[in-house]
Structure formats: C-alpha cells, structure tokens
Amino acid sequence: MKFDLKQDAMLCSGHAACPGCIDALAARHILATMGPDTMAVIPPSCMAIIAGPQPMSSLRIPVYQPTLESSAAAATGLRRALNAQGKHDTQVLVLAGDGGTYDIGFQCLSSAAERNEDFLYVCLDNEGYMNTGAQKSSSTPHFARTGSTPAGKLSRKKNMVEIMAAHGIPYVATASASHLPDLVRKVEKAKGIRGTRFITVLIPCLDGWGLPDDAGLQAARYAVERGAFPLYEVEDGTRYTLNVTAKPRPVADYLALQRRYRGLPDADVATLQAEIDAAWATLVRRSAAGAAVPA
Amino acid sequence: MNATIASAAARRLLLTGNEAVAWGARLARPQVCPVYPITPQTPVLEALTRFQAEGSFDAEIITPESEHSVMSACIPASLAGTRVFTATASQGLLLMHELLHYASGARAPIVMANINRTVASPWAFWPDQTDSLAQRDTGWVQLYVESAQEALDSVIQAFRVAEQALLPVMISLDAFYVSHAMEPVDVPKQADVDAYLPAFAPERKLDTAQPSSWGNVVSQDMFYRHRQAIQEAMDSVPALLAQADGEWQRKVGRGWGVVERYRCDGADAVIATMGSMCGTARVAVDAMREAGLPVGLVKVRLFRPLPVAALRAACAGVADVVVLDRNHSPGAGGILHQELRAALYGMPAAPRVHGLLAGVGGVNVPPQKIAEFVREARGREARPESVWRR
Numbered sequence: 001m002k003f004d005l006k007q008d009a010m011l012c013s014g015h016a017a018c019p020g021c022i023d024a025l026a027a028r029h030i031l032a033t034m035g036p037d038t039m040a041v042i043p044p045s046c047m048a049i050i051a052g053p054q055p056m057s058s059l060r061i062p063v064y065q066p067t068l069e070s071s072a073a074a075a076t077g078l079r080r081a082l083n084a085q086g087k088h089d090t091q092v093l094v095l096a097g098d099g100g101t102y103d104i105g106f107q108c109l110s111s112a113a114e115r116n117e118d119f120l121y122v123c124l125d126n127e128g129y130m131n132t133g134a135q136k137s138s139s140t141p142h143f144a145r146t147g148s149t150p151a152g153k154l155s156r157k158k159n160m161v162e163i164m165a166a167h168g169i170p171y172v173a174t175a176s177a178s179h180l181p182d183l184v185r186k187v188e189k190a191k192g193i194r195g196t197r198f199i200t201v202l203i204p205c206l207d208g209w210g211l212p213d214d215a216g217l218q219a220a221r222y223a224v225e226r227g228a229f230p231l232y233e234v235e236d237g238t239r240y241t242l243n244v245t246a247k248p249r250p251v252a253d254y255l256a257l258q259r260r261y262r263g264l265p266d267a268d269v270a271t272l273q274a275e276i277d278a279a280w281a282t283l284v285r286r287s288a289a290g291a292a293v294p295a
Numbered sequence: 296m297n298a299t300i301a302s303a304a305a306r307r308l309l310l311t312g313n314e315a316v317a318w319g320a321r322l323a324r325p326q327v328c329p330v331y332p333i334t335p336q337t338p339v340l341e342a343l344t345r346f347q348a349e350g351s352f353d354a355e356i357i358t359p360e361s362e363h364s365v366m367s368a369c370i371p372a373s374l375a376g377t378r379v380f381t382a383t384a385s386q387g388l389l390l391m392h393e394l395l396h397y398a399s400g401a402r403a404p405i406v407m408a409n410i411n412r413t414v415a416s417p418w419a420f421w422p423d424q425t426d427s428l429a430q431r432d433t434g435w436v437q438l439y440v441e442s443a444q445e446a447l448d449s450v451i452q453a454f455r456v457a458e459q460a461l462l463p464v465m466i467s468l469d470a471f472y473v474s475h476a477m478e479p480v481d482v483p484k485q486a487d488v489d490a491y492l493p494a495f496a497p498e499r500k501l502d503t504a505q506p507s508s509w510g511n512v513v514s515q516d517m518f519y520r521h522r523q524a525i526q527e528a529m530d531s532v533p534a535l536l537a538q539a540d541g542e543w544q545r546k547v548g549r550g551w552g553v554v555e556r557y558r559c560d561g562a563d564a565v566i567a568t569m570g571s572m573c574g575t576a577r578v579a580v581d582a583m584r585e586a587g588l589p590v591g592l593v594k595v596r597l598f599r600p601l602p603v604a605a606l607r608a609a610c611a612g613v614a615d616v617v618v619l620d621r622n623h624s625p626g627a628g629g630i631l632h633q634e635l636r637a638a639l640y641g642m643p644a645a646p647r648v649h650g651l652l653a654g655v656g657g658v659n660v661p662p663q664k665i666a667e668f669v670r671e672a673r674g675r676e677a678r679p680e681s682v683w684r685r
Contacts, residue, residue: 037503041371048511057508062501064374065510067393070367073359077329077368078501080355081375084326090503108367111360 008032015058017050020213022203022220023124024050026177027095030122030201033187036061038091039078043071043105045097046131046205047124069104071096072112075119083118091191092119098139099129101200102158113167116195120187123160123198126205134208141228142275143268144260146208152264156275160200161234168237169196174229176202178220182231182243202229210259222254227276230283240286251276305484312473315443315480316382316408316466317342319450321352322488323406325380327372329357329365331387334420335470336410339382354380362387366394366405373403374509376500378454381405384470385412385426392430395463399434399525401509404457404464404495406450407435411570411621412470413656421657422469424570424622428598428630434525436464436532437599439569442473444480445551448543451488452551455539458495460528469621470657472571483547491546529600536597551596554605558584559591564673565610566665567593567635568619572654576619579665590669595631603638610639613646617672619665620681621654628652628681636679647672650681658685 010031017024023046031038040063042048048065050058057063066074071094079092096105101123109121128146129135135148138158145152165172170193175183183201190197204211204219211219223229227248233241251273255261310318317339320328330340346352357368362383373379383391388409398405409427413419427437436456440446446468453464468474501509513521533553544550555573558580559565566576573594583590593609593616610616616639620629627633632650639645649672654660668684 039375039501039503042511051508051511054509054511054513054517055507057506057511059508060506062503062506063508063511064371064501065508066367066371067397070364070394073329073364073367074371076357076359076364077327077370077372077379078375080327080357080368081372081377081379084355084372084377085375107360108364111364114360115358 010034010036010060012058012060015050016052018206020206020216022177022216023047023126026124026183026201026203029180029184030095030187031059031061033184034091034093034120034191037089038093039064039082041066041071041075041078041092041094043096043100044068044131045100045124046126047095047097049131068100070108071100071105072109072117072121075121076112076117079117079119094119094121096121096123097131098123098125098127099137102139102160103137110167113164113169113196113198116169118194118196120190120197120199123200124203125200126203126208127157128205128208130205130208134205142272143264145262146260164198165234165237167196169198170236171197171233173199173233174202174231175199176220176224176229176231178217178224179231179244186233208260210262211257215257219254219257222257225249226251226254227280228254230280232283232287239290240283242283242287248276248280306482307479308482309477310443310480311338311475311477312443312446312468313338313410313475314342315447316450316468317346318480318482319447320380321346322483322485323380323451323454323492324378325354326377327357327369327379328354328381329359329368330381331359331362331365331383333362333384333387335412335474336382336384336387336408339408362390363394366391366398369405370394370398370401370403371501373405374401374501376495376497376502378495379403379405380407382408382410384410385414388426388430389414392433395430395433395435398463400521402461404454404461406453406457406464406466408446408450409465409467410470410474411467419656420470422472422571422621423655423657424467424469425624427465427467428622428624430465431599431630434462435599436460436462436529438464438466438596439598440466440468440473440596441571441573441594443476443478444549446473447480447482448549448551451492452536452539452543455492456532456535459535460532462525462528462532467570469571481547481549487546491543532600533597533602533605553597553602554609555594555596556609557592557594559593559609562589562591562613564589564615564617564669565591565593565613566617566619566669567595567631569595569598569631570621572619572621572660575660575662576665579662579669582662583666583669601634601638606635606638607642610646611642615673616646616648617669618648618650619653619660619668620650623652623655632681647677649677651684652681653684660685
C-alpha cells in the first residue's frame with residue numbers, strides 16, 4: 001500500500017531515541033497527525049527521554065511531564081484548563097508507556113475514562129519497563145524474560161483494550177507502526193471524536209526484547225500477523241472491528257525473533273499458541289456480531 | 296466602623312469554617328477545582344458544587360478517584376494559566392505528598408485549604424496539625440487560621456500571595472473546632488474581591504502559541520539554580536503577605552498579620568501556638584492579665600516560610616516562650632517547638648523556649664490548663680525536648 005508521509009514534522013530530528021527505535025517512528029506519525037494545536041502529556045518513559053531535556057523539547061508542541069502515575073489526571077487538569085479558557089479545539093495528547101498505563105497510572109486512567117474526559121491517550125506499549133532496563137510490567141506477555149522475570153513471566157499480559165472498552169468510552173484501538181496507514185487512520189479518527197480515546201501501539205523494544213537494530217518493524221508486523229497483537233477497534237465499548245482479518249499464522253517464528261523468549265520449551269509455545277487462538281476466536285466472534293461485550 | 300468598611304461587608308452570614316473556605320474560594324473565582332471528599336473537608340466540596348449548581352460559581356470542577364489525582368490535575372491546570380483551588384485533609388494531604396513537591400517545583404500558584412485532622416493509624420478524626428506540618432519541606436507556603444472569618448479572608452489573600460510569589464499556598468484550619476463551628480462571618484462584596492485580586496495572567500504558561508515544556512530532566516546546575524529561585528520566592532513571602540494583609544485591612548477592615556502579638560506589651564512570658572488553640576490562649580491570656588501576670592500570645596499565622604525576623608521581634612525582651620503543639624513528630628517532639636527553638640536561637644537575650652505536647656490527637660486544652668502551663672514554665676529553665684503535658 002502506498003502511504004504519503006505527512007510533511008510537517010512535529011517530532012524534530014536530533015531526538016534522543018535509540019537507533020532503530022519504533023517509539024520514535026510511531027510518535028512521529030502520531031504527532032504529525034495530531035498537528036500543532038495539541039498539548040502533550042508525557043510521563044517518565046522512553047518517550048520522555050526522546051522528548052529531551054527541559055526547557056527544550058524535540059516536540060514542536062508544549063509538553064508537560066507529570067509524575068509517572070498521574071498522566072490521565074494531569075491530562076484532565078490540562079483539558080479543563082483549556083476548556084476554562086475557551087480553547088475547546090486544542091487537543092490534549094498523552095504519550096505514555098505501558099508501565100505508566102497498565103500499572104502505576106491505571107487508577108487515574110480508569111477514573112478519567114469513567115468521566116469520559118476529553119483527551120487522546122496513546123500507550124506506547126513496549127511490554128515492559130524498558131526505560132529502566134527491561135523489567136516486567138503487567139503488559140509483559142506470558143513467558144517473556146525480563147530483568148525481574150529472568151525465568152520468564154508466569155502470568156499473561158493484561159488485556160488493557162478490553163478493560164478500557166468496558167468503560168464504555170467512545171474509542172479504543174490497538175495499532176502498530178508496521179501497519180502505518182492503519183495507525184494514522186486511527187489517530188485521525190480518534191482526533192475527530194470527543195471524550196476519552198485510547199490507542200495502544202505495540203512498540204517492539206530492540207534492547208528489551210532482544211532484537212537486531214533493524215528488526216523492530218519486522219517484529220511489529222509478525223506480532224500482528226501471528227495474532228499476538230491483533231489490530232482492532234472497539235467503539236462505545238461494544239462495536240468491534242478487526243482491521244487485519246487474515247487468520248494468524250503460527251506464533252513460533254514471532255517468538256524466535258526475540259531473545260526474551262530464548263529457550264522457550266515447546267510446551268510453552270503451545271500454551272501461548274492456544275491463548276492466541278482463543279483470543280482470536282473471541283475477537284472474530286465479537287467483530288462479526290458488531291456488538292456484545294459479554295456480561 | 297467607617298462607611299467604606301461598612302459597605303464592603305456585603306452581608307453577614309452564619310458560616311462554618313468549611314463554608315467560609317468555600318465562600319473565599321467562590322469570591323476568588325478559580326477556573327479549575329479538582330476536589331475529592333474526605334472528613335472533615337467534605338462540606339467544602341459540597342458547598343462548591345452547590346454554588347456551581349446554583350450558577351454562582353463558574354469553575355471546571357473535577358471529581359477524580361483520589362486526592363492524588365486531584366493534585367495531579369491541579370498542577371498542569373495552573374501551568375496552563377488558570378486559577379486553581381482545592382481542599383483536602385489528613386490522609387488526603389498525605390496521599391498528595393509527592394505532588395506537593397511537584398507543584399512547588401513547577402511554581403504553580405495553587406491555593407489549597409487543608410482541614411487539620413489526625414493521621415492514621417489508628418483511625419481518628421480529631422483536630423491535629425501533624426498532617427500539614429509533615430508537609431513543611433514540600434515548598435508550600437503554609438498559613439494556620441483560627442476562625443471561619445480568618446479562613447475566608449485567608450483564601451483570598453492566599454491567591455494574591457501565591458500568584459505574586461509563584462508558589463502554592465496551603466491554608467490549614469483545625470478539624471471541627473474551626474471547620475464545623477459556626478460563627479457570624481462577613482462575606483465581602485465580589486467587586487471588592489475582584490479589585491483586590493486581579494485575574495491570574497502569568498508571563499509564562501503552557502501554550503500552543505509559545506510551545507515549551509515543563510517537567511523534563513535538567514542538569515545539576517539548573518536544578519541547583521531552580522532551588523535557589525524557590526528559596527528567593529519563599530523569602531519574599533512574609534513581606535508579600537504583610538502587604539496583602541495590609542491592603543485587605545484597608546479594604547474590608549480586617550487584618551490578621553503574619554505573626555500576631557496579642558497583649559504582648561510588657562509581657563515577660565508569651566504563649567506561642569497556631570490555629571484554633573490561639574482562641575483558647577486568648578482567653579487564658581486575658582485571665583492571667585486580669586490576675587496581674589504579664590503574659591501575652593504570639594500567634595504564628597505564617598508557618599512556611601517561618602517568619603524568623605517577625606518571630607524574633609515578637610519575642611524580644613520576653614523571658615519565657617511557652618509553645619503549645621497540637622502535633623507530634625516522633626523522635627523530635629512538637630514541631631512548632633523545634634522550629635521556634637531554631638528561630639530564636641542566638642538572638643540577644645534569647646528567651647527560654649518551653650515545648651508542650653498539649654493538644655496532640657485533638658485533646659481539649661482549656662484556658663485554665665494553659666494558665667497552669669505558663670505558671671509552671673515562667674522563670675524555669677527550659678528542657679530541650681518537648682514535654683507531654685495535658
């Protein structure tokens with residue numbers, strides 16, 4: 001598919017991302033799509049490092065860095081201040097990591113979603129605390145090795161998309177930089193909606209996942225095509241749309257790309273495959289029904 | 296009372312301390328109010344939401360899931376250039392602790408009322424100032440008030456000082472003794488408050504027209520200079536508060552001072568305390584003066600920054616300072632006691648500073664007890680540690 005890049009860069013060159021980082025690539029397109037009438041809330045995370053030191057920033061928009069656990073509350077405060085000033089069209093954009101979203105920032109995110117606060121929350125989901133050297137978060141998938149799970153994580157990845165959708169907010173989606181037109185379309189769509197919008201973008205972390213410098217996009221594409229990270233949308237908590245509908249291929253070659261799954265026994269690969277198959281079947285069913293979050 | 300002052304008091308209402316706080320906030324016209332309920336602060340929240348429902352309070356009220364999120368929302372709202380007010384108490388204030396540092400670091404002139412309540416565990420709901428005194432290193436200006444009227448006036452004065460110094464200000468009032476006790480309160484006219492408190496218009500703010508960031512990493516040198524700047528701002532507060540209070544007095548006929556000296560002329564001993572205990576101490580001072588004892592009261596209204604010069608002036612020529620603490624710092628004793636010992640240390644003919652852990656946990660401290668404490672302390676050597684005495 002041909003894809004025209006936005007010309008007006010909102011993320012400047014010279015930023016501090018690692019070479020080959022998918023975070024920077026995703027942020028570049030998210031920011032270009034949001035445009036200059038946007039304020040960013042970026043908690044401590046890889047994205048905060050990419051944004052760079054105070055008072056300069058690699059973003060061409062104002063950046064407020066809150067504490068790690070308070071992004072959605074900070075975005076709320078900023079949103080309401082803009083409203084009080086009559087700046088209803090200015091967008092508030094959160095760019096947070098999965099630690100700041102699935103874990104420590106979850107409480108205030110749920111609260112903001114319950115109030116349907118008007119901002120776009122993007123979780124740059126690299127499935128762990130990669131900025132502190134790769135420890136597990138509740139987004140880390142089953143069996144993945146991290147600094148705090150050296151023998152592999154014993155529990156599954158938290159299903160943040162379902163949790164956010166269960167709040168009944170207008171828009172929840174997954175996205176991947178490997179499917180750039182889909183990512184940009186989702187940001188564009190979310191931009192046009194009022195209320196709490198949540199997109200979680202898979203960010204393969206070269207260092208944290210154990211990938212070669214040029215393998216980030218390949219890992220992202222494999223994650224989608226092998227069903228480990230399906231691309232889908234949930235509108236108003238009920239309307240499901242699967243964006244990549246081809247039946248997933250076996251997950252083994254996705255796992256084989258990454259050192260975090262090194263030496264994974266066949267039985268564990270089979271367990272993961274079964275989990276992926278079950279989740280996929282659920283998504284297909286919901287997408288076909290066009291409704292139905294089960295009670 | 297002259298004509299100007301009479302007209303300034305638009306109406307006299309019977310209000311609790313909490314309602315007076317809410318009236319002060321309403322008159323100050325904040326634009327954003329994140330708030331979370333906690334005993335005994337809840338009536339502040341309910342008054343604000345009622346004002347809003349009635350159409351007399353035009354603020355964005357946010358009701359998040361915790362005090363932590365309240366303060367998290369307050370900071371960027373303030374940095375975006377809006378006036379921000381909130382209120383809390385006890386555990387709520389402690390939950391905010393990390394963000395209290397964050398707010399002063401961000402130079403966000405938020406005004407917050409705190410209702411002083413015991414800190415768990417065990418659970419209790421009595422007046423005790425340990426909650427806010429435990430925040431004394433967070434970079435917030437702290438005022439302790441004695442009455443509902445002072446609470447209302449202090450909220451308005453606090454915005455003025457906060458927005459001039461670019462520091463957050465906390466106004467503390469004792470649970471129930473002030474927060475729930477009703478008294479006649481003069482509610483100033485909106486026009487007078489508007490004239491006193493211009494709209495908040497900071498030079499720098501988060502603005503898409505002038506993109507800049509706040510909060511990301513800085514060098515050692517930048518951090519050092521930033522802390523120096525906060526200290527300079529703190530140092531300016533006693534004068535700014537005196538000025539704000541003086542102008543308020545000229546406008547409405549009431550001033551509260553930075554440090555109040557009550558019947559201190561010729562006193563050889565003074566009681567020093569904060570908050571509602573000042574009211575009781577006044578009664579004790581009156582009784583002792585009646586009995587011929589030269590005793591006064593030094594009311595510490597501004598606690599952070601500690602107004603050292605004003606305290607030294609207030610205690611000059613006094614032989615004994617009897618500090619009554621309604622708080623407890625385990626291992627240190629009474630916090631006001633320790634602070635006053637440090638403030639008065641080394642002054643010529645420094646007074647003896649006696650510290651009494653008198654009101655901890657909200658125990659009642661009647662005037663007769665205070666008179667007894669003073670009689671015991673006068674002319675005696677002071678112990679370095681605080682003494683448990685009730």
